[in-house]
Amino acid sequence: MIDLRQLAERKEEIARNIINRGLTIDLDAILSLQTSRSSLLGEVELLRKNRNENARKMKGRMDNDQRTVLIEEGKVLKEKISETEELLKKTESEYFNLAKLIPNYAHPAVPVGKEDTDNLEIKRWGTPHPFNFTAKDHVQLGEDLDLIDFETATRVSGPKFYYLKNDAVLLELALERYALDILRSHGFTLTITPDIARQEVVEGIGFNPRGEESNIYTIEGTDTCLVGTAEITLGGYHAGQILKEDDLPILMSGLSHCFRREAGGAGQYSKGLYRVHQFSKVEMFVYCRPEQSEQLHEKLLTIEEEIFRGLGIPYRIVDTCTGDLGAPAYRKFDIEAWMPGRGSSGEYGEVTSTSNCTDYQARRLNVRYRKEDGTNEFVHLINGTAIAISRALVAVMENYQRADGSIVVPEALVPYMGITRIEKKHR
RNA sequence: GGAGAGAUGUCCGAGAGGUCGAAGGAGACGGAUUCGAAAUCCGUUGUGCUACUUUGUGGUACCGGGGGUUCGAAUCCCCCUCUCUCCGCCA
Structure with a gap:
C-alpha cells in the first residue's frame, strides 16, 4: 500500500x-x-x-x-x-x-510499456553456442535420460506436476547447495521456511489469495495458503516489528517449495518445467533503510548474475516495464537465461526476478525501524530469486546437452553432484 | 487428544468497575556528584490515528485478538488465538 x-x-x-x-x-x-x-x-x-x-x-x-x-x-x-x-x-x-489496489510508485527510469515485449534489455552476458546437432528441449532430454516424469505425476497429482528422477534429483540439490553457498558468502542468513503462511501475510506481500485470478492455493477450512514463494514467509518474518537501525540491512535467504495455480497459464511457452504448480526456490530477501534500497537492489541483481555466470549459462537482463512490474514493485530486473530448446531455435526465458518494493509491502506488513532521532519509519523490502530450480533445470539441461544425448554437469556443480556427466542408464 | 494455568509498556511485575496510559522495580537515555569510574541522587523513557496557533500542544484509541454488559471496562461475561505445566500419542 x-x-x-x-x-x-x-x-x-x-x-x-x-x-x-x-x-x-x-x-x-x-x-x-x-x-x-x-x-x-x-x-x-x-x-x-x-x-x-x-x-x-x-x-x-x-x-x-x-x-x-x-x-x-x-x-x-x-x-x-x-x-x-x-x-x-x-x-x-x-x-x-x-x-490497497493502488500500485507502488515506479522508478523514473522504468520503461513505460504494456507487456513483457516492452521490457528494456540492459545487458547481455555470454554467447549462445550453436549446436552442430539438433538441440532437444528439456522435456525430451528429461524423457530420454529418465530424469523427469510428467505422465505419472499427472496421474497421481494432476497436470503441471512432475517427478524428478535419478540424477535430476541430485541436480536439484546441487543447484540449491551451490546457490546457498554463494549467498552465505555474501552474508545472508540461510533459512528453510514454512511452505504455508497466513492469509494476512500473503496479502501483506501483495498477493491476492482469493478470487478467479488468484495464483495461489488456499487451504480449505483455514486462513492459510500454500506459499507461492519464500518472499512471503521471509517478509512475514519481521512483520509487525520495529527493527533496530544498526541491524539493517538484514539479508535473508529462504529455501522453500513454491506452489502456483497459474490459472490459464497454458500454451507453448509453458510446456515442461517452465511453468508448473510446484517447484523449489532459493529466495533472497532484504530489509533495509530507504536510502539503501536502490544500491541493495543492484547488489541482488549482481548476485543473481554471479550464480548464472558460475553456471556458465548465457543470459540477458531486462528492466521490467511498467505494465509488467506487479503492484508492489518500484523497479524490477529479470534475468533471462538462454534456453536452446525454447521456441524454434532457442530463446531467452526468465529465470530470476528481483524487485525493489520500497515501503509498499512494509506498510501493510507493518515493518518499521527506529531511526537515530527516535522516530519510526517503514523499511524498504527487496526480494530476488537466487535460483528457481525448475527453470534453472531447463537452462542447465538444454545448454549442457551433447550430441550423444548426455548432459555435462556444469563445473561449478560437480563438487555438489559428485559426477561430471548425466547419461542414459543401461539396465 | 485429555486436564489445568496464564497472556499488562523494552523487560519483570502490580492492578478486582470511575482517581489507570496504567503502581513498583530493572534496563536505557540525559543531568548532578567524581580526576575518571562504580555507587548515590534528580529527571526523561510506548505506539497508531487525528486536529491545530506544526519540531510543540491537544483529542482519541490501544493492557493477546474479536464481541458483549455498563453512563463508565485492563478489571465483569462470551468466543477465538497463543504460551506454559501434567498425561496420552508420535517422527
Missing part, C-alpha cells in the same frame, strides 16, 4: 502511474471516501470525548437526581457513538479495499 496521506497531493503522479501500469482505478472515488472517513472519524472522536467527560463527572459522590440526568445523557451518547462507529467502519473498509 502506498502512503495514503499523499493521495491528494500526488494525485496526478499516481494517476499517471496507474495508466502506465495498465490499470484502471477510480482515484476520485477513493479520495471522496477518504474525506468521508476523515469527517466521520472526527465525529466519532468528538462523541467519545463527550462520553469520557460525562463519565468522569460521575466519579465522585453526587445526589441521585443529578446522577440520573448524567446517566440519561450518557445513554444518548452511547447510542450515537455506536451508530457513527458503524458508519465509519463501513466507509473505512470500502476506502481501504479500494486504496
Whole structure:
C-alpha cells in the first residue's frame, strides 16, 4: 500500500502511474471516501470525548437526581457513538479495499510499456553456442535420460506436476547447495521456511489469495495458503516489528517449495518445467533503510548474475516495464537465461526476478525501524530469486546437452553432484 | 487428544468497575556528584490515528485478538488465538 496521506497531493503522479501500469482505478472515488472517513472519524472522536467527560463527572459522590440526568445523557451518547462507529467502519473498509489496489510508485527510469515485449534489455552476458546437432528441449532430454516424469505425476497429482528422477534429483540439490553457498558468502542468513503462511501475510506481500485470478492455493477450512514463494514467509518474518537501525540491512535467504495455480497459464511457452504448480526456490530477501534500497537492489541483481555466470549459462537482463512490474514493485530486473530448446531455435526465458518494493509491502506488513532521532519509519523490502530450480533445470539441461544425448554437469556443480556427466542408464 | 494455568509498556511485575496510559522495580537515555569510574541522587523513557496557533500542544484509541454488559471496562461475561505445566500419542 502506498502512503495514503499523499493521495491528494500526488494525485496526478499516481494517476499517471496507474495508466502506465495498465490499470484502471477510480482515484476520485477513493479520495471522496477518504474525506468521508476523515469527517466521520472526527465525529466519532468528538462523541467519545463527550462520553469520557460525562463519565468522569460521575466519579465522585453526587445526589441521585443529578446522577440520573448524567446517566440519561450518557445513554444518548452511547447510542450515537455506536451508530457513527458503524458508519465509519463501513466507509473505512470500502476506502481501504479500494486504496490497497493502488500500485507502488515506479522508478523514473522504468520503461513505460504494456507487456513483457516492452521490457528494456540492459545487458547481455555470454554467447549462445550453436549446436552442430539438433538441440532437444528439456522435456525430451528429461524423457530420454529418465530424469523427469510428467505422465505419472499427472496421474497421481494432476497436470503441471512432475517427478524428478535419478540424477535430476541430485541436480536439484546441487543447484540449491551451490546457490546457498554463494549467498552465505555474501552474508545472508540461510533459512528453510514454512511452505504455508497466513492469509494476512500473503496479502501483506501483495498477493491476492482469493478470487478467479488468484495464483495461489488456499487451504480449505483455514486462513492459510500454500506459499507461492519464500518472499512471503521471509517478509512475514519481521512483520509487525520495529527493527533496530544498526541491524539493517538484514539479508535473508529462504529455501522453500513454491506452489502456483497459474490459472490459464497454458500454451507453448509453458510446456515442461517452465511453468508448473510446484517447484523449489532459493529466495533472497532484504530489509533495509530507504536510502539503501536502490544500491541493495543492484547488489541482488549482481548476485543473481554471479550464480548464472558460475553456471556458465548465457543470459540477458531486462528492466521490467511498467505494465509488467506487479503492484508492489518500484523497479524490477529479470534475468533471462538462454534456453536452446525454447521456441524454434532457442530463446531467452526468465529465470530470476528481483524487485525493489520500497515501503509498499512494509506498510501493510507493518515493518518499521527506529531511526537515530527516535522516530519510526517503514523499511524498504527487496526480494530476488537466487535460483528457481525448475527453470534453472531447463537452462542447465538444454545448454549442457551433447550430441550423444548426455548432459555435462556444469563445473561449478560437480563438487555438489559428485559426477561430471548425466547419461542414459543401461539396465 | 485429555486436564489445568496464564497472556499488562523494552523487560519483570502490580492492578478486582470511575482517581489507570496504567503502581513498583530493572534496563536505557540525559543531568548532578567524581580526576575518571562504580555507587548515590534528580529527571526523561510506548505506539497508531487525528486536529491545530506544526519540531510543540491537544483529542482519541490501544493492557493477546474479536464481541458483549455498563453512563463508565485492563478489571465483569462470551468466543477465538497463543504460551506454559501434567498425561496420552508420535517422527
